[in-house]
Amino acid sequence: MDNKLSELSKPVDICNWKMDSWRAAPCNGTEWAKGYFEGWNKYHQKVEGLAPLYSQEYVSALLAELEAKDKRIAEAEINGVEKLAAAFKSWASDCSHIDYDAQRHWATASQEALSFADDLRNGGSDDQ
Known part of the structure; x- marks a missing residue:
């Protein structure tokens, strides 16, 4: 404080x-x-x-801090989902094994995670 x-x-x-x-x-x-x-x-x-x-000034300052904290948490969630999507994408392009179904699933998971991150960023996610 x-x-x-x-x-x-x-x-x-x-x-x-x-x-x-x-x-x-x-x-x-x-x-x-x-x-x-x-x-x-x-x-x-x-x-x-x-x-x-x-005072109203104190209450307003606390509310502003709370709003800023909520924004930081939302951004951290988005960053986490984007990192997860990058990991999925990396696993999908891993050619060290021949399991094409697994690679396809990782690629799909990567696309879904990126879509979810976009939804979080734009406030349009139904999963919240």
């Missing part, structure tokens, strides 16, 4: 859940609520009725 995100990760307020009214009411930084919340952080214990509130 970079410094800016680390700074943004601090709650901007604490929410006091009022059970009698069934809605949340911000504490507006009152000292008693801050003390309870600091105790919660210090001892990792949940203080009944209090919850941190974070």
